[in-house]
Amino acid sequence: MAPYDDWNRTEDDDEEELQDSSLYEGKRDVVLFCIDCSPSMYEMREDDRFEDVQTCGLMLALESAMQIMKRKVLVGPNDAVGIMLFNTTKRNESGEAGADIKKGTYVYQPIATIDAPKVMELVRLIDEARENPDVLRETFPPMTEGRVPVGDVFTSCNWVMRDGAPKTATKRIFFITDEDNPHPGAKNARLMTSARTTLFDLMQAGVTVEPFFIGTDEKPFDPTKFYSSVLLPTNITELDEITDDGPAPMLPESISITRVEELLDQMRFHEVPKRALFSVPFTFAPGLTIGVKGYGLITEQKKGAYRYFADLGDRVEPVISRTAYVDEERDAEADKTEILYGMDLGAPSVEGEDGEDAKESEVGTRAVALGSRVFYTAEEVRSFRTLGLEPGIKLLGFKPRSELAFEDNVKHSIFIYPDEMSYSGSKRTFTALLRTMIKKKKIAIVLALTRRNSSPIFCAVLPQAEKVEESGWREPPGFHLIPLPFADDIRAAPDLKGFRASEDLRDIAGQWIHKLKVKNGSYPPDSYPNPALAYHNAQLEASAFREDFDPEAFEDLTMPKYDMMHKRAGQLMREWKTALLEDETANVVSAPTAGRKRKAADTDEPPVDEDEIRRLHDSGQLRKLRVEDLKQFLRSKGLPVSGKKDDLVQRTEEYCDAHPRA
Structure with missing residues (x-):
């Protein structure tokens, strides 16, 4: 297995621990919207959101791209977005970006950092299209004969990504179409193979394709006709490798869209890229090493940091701040390699009344004897922290799964997945270990060092089998890296027993709880954004795009739907409250502890009976x-x-x- 030397690009000066997500947040994201412009995408239909307003598939896709770009202006100002159209006769002029791509494809907006003028240009086009539906057809004329092969579309995407996306960025393509069988007839098999091959080239370049299929009640989208055979076998998750032998599962129905709200909801799930927190080797034994990537499953989204700007008269430029150490004697910036680190061996010196330091014999820093060394270089301090280890995960042994206790999970776990680009054969070896550990109900104990400046820690490796729900929700196969606590990290919890409700009371409560369960049995956190953060971003968005902000129009998606709750379970909740008042076990109140109460004054009078x-x-x-x-x-x-x-x-x-x- 050939190693990939550049597997850790963390800067040496980064002071990052295991749970630090600065690298996760700092990496750029590049999204290329690849939108179909076939004649069916121009067919007008009623817009479900507004009365007496019509829309079409192309307008729906462009509006979704506009909404994503608006959000990225705030949450990812360094990210880049581009829009490419296919199955159109419009071509890029010579000298423009995208002039050399395949025929039938057109780069409407080349990949570039998002800015307000570019988004406002797209907003104006959508507004004109709402007033005059023929504007889109005139701006992007559709091809009337034939269709662009999907393989050529992927090739054009590859060239656009190559020219506009940074090498270290997370690169994704949002592929939007309403045609489930783009190449009917005898050429279907050949063109399907060509599309699969070019998609594999995209994957080798680090590009992921996220499909969004538009369907209607009259024309539902059937992924099995073409795209199931193209996308799944070369998908980065490689479902056919992880699952048992047999036909590969079909694409989930959730990616088939009928309304703009559904398209935006689906894109919200895919809007945040799957950025790896680290990429390190996983050593099983001497000479047996694979590559793995670690992903944080829980990350708090915060407000963007404020920035300083300098007014240069004709323009405003952002101020870049940095920290520098200055040598007071030379009045110049000190060389970082010459800075030594140490610790105080006594109280710091204090100034006397005359401004001079007090005598060292009274108060001050202890003098260091000659020959004693208490100062260390940055490299030596780093070696103390890392114990001289290089970043990586080393397998120490296995234990029964029952040995992993609930209280052992004191920190957020990291999900690790094989990295085929760093070590060839990683996925095959990773899958074999995963299947064996699941079969034997084992966990692994490893020593993990994920960053150069972090400390090594013992972790438990918990296997997770793949799980696909009927709703399309999928739990991928892989391992959870659980940092194990030290002995003093766990405190004995007090053993307190409360009053238990009667069986009848629990049965009655279960009835209205069952009525209020989340749909499909899963809670989609991405559908309920932080209201404080969303309100803050809405104001910034209105200011950036020169729009009026209406506080009354802001919708807090986390507010409970009381009307619907009372409609579903109102009567059951009333019956439960009545039973609760009549149940004796619910009317018992435990006596509060008197340990913190002030004792009553001593008295000779006996208590009143x-x-x-x-x-x-x-x-x-x-x-x-x-x-x-x-x-x-x-x-x-x-x-x-x-x-x-x-x-x-x-x-x-x-x-x-x-x-x-x-």
Whole structure:
């Protein structure tokens, strides 16, 4: 297995630990929208969102691209987006970007960093198309005879990516079409093979194709006619390798789109690229090494960092800040290689009243004896942290799966997947290990060092089998890298037992809970963005594109749909609340611990018994009791003792009325 030397590109000065996502967030993302312009994409139909407004497949695709570009202006200002159309007679002029691509393809917007003018140009085109549907047909005339081979489309995408995308970026193609059988007839098999071959070339260049198929009720999209055979065998996930022998599964139906909301929802899932946190070798034994990539499954999306700008008169330029160490004696920037690191061996020196340092004999830093070395170079400090190890994962052994306890997962796990580009044969070896560990119900113990400046840590490797839901939701096959805690990372939890509800009460609660379950049994987090972050981005978007921002029009998708909840389970919840009030186990309140309560003052008077309290209640003289007596009585009945004396008296009266003497 030949190693790939450039597998770790982390800068030496990066102080990044295992859970640091700065590399994940800093890598650029390049998206090329590849949109079909065949005549069927121009067929007008009613827009479900607006009354008396028509739309078409091409307008739907362009609007989706515009929405994605708007969001990336805010969340990924360094990302790049381009738009390429195929099955159109429009050609790029000589000297323009895309002039040398295949015939029948046209680069509308070359790949470039997103900016507001480019997005506003696309907005103007969409607005004109809404008023005059023929604008799109006139701007991008469709091919009336034949279609561009899908292989040529992928080849053009490869050339556009090659010319405009940085080598280190995450490169993806959003392929949008409404034709499920682009090459009917005898040439289908040959053109299918050609498309599969060119798609493999895209994959070798690090480009991923994300398909979005547009279908209607009159013309549903059937991926099995062409694209299932083209996309799946060369897909980066290689489903046919991981799954059991037999026919490869078909593309999920969720990628077949009928409305613009569905297209935007699907693109929202694919909008954030799968950027690897690290790429390191996985060593099984001496001479047996594969390459793996690590992916963070949970990443918090935050507001973009503010930036400083300098007003240069005719233009405004962003200010680039950097940190530099200056040698005061030479009044020049110090060489990083000459900086030494150490630790103070005493209290720092303090200044006296006259501004001079106090005597070292009184307060100051201890002097270092000659021959003693307490300062270290940056390379030596790095070796202390890494224990002299190079980034990688080393297999130490295996344990039964039952040995992995729930409390061992104290940090977010990292999902690792084979990296065929760094070590040939990685996927085949990775798959064999995965299947064997699942079959034998084993976990692996490894020593992992994922960054040059991080510390090695022991981890458990938990295998995960592939799982495909009927809804199209898919859990990929791979391993979870779980950092194991140290002994002092785990604290013994107090063993507290609460009151248990009765079986009848649980059954009644289960009825309305079942009615309010999430559709398809899975919660899609990408469909419910952080409302505070979304509100912030909406204001920035309106400012960037010179639009009016209406706070009332902002929709918080995380707000519960109360009307729908009451319509589905309102009656069941009312019945449950009635049963809850009548159930004795639900009316028991545990007495609060008195450890933090202030002890009552010592008194020679004995506590008032219950008979005396009931006698005073019957005569309406409960206010004659002391506050401590009232609290003692309420505490013995499991009732709260908070509030003023009037609250305690009222609570005591309610209890006596509800529980008369036997």
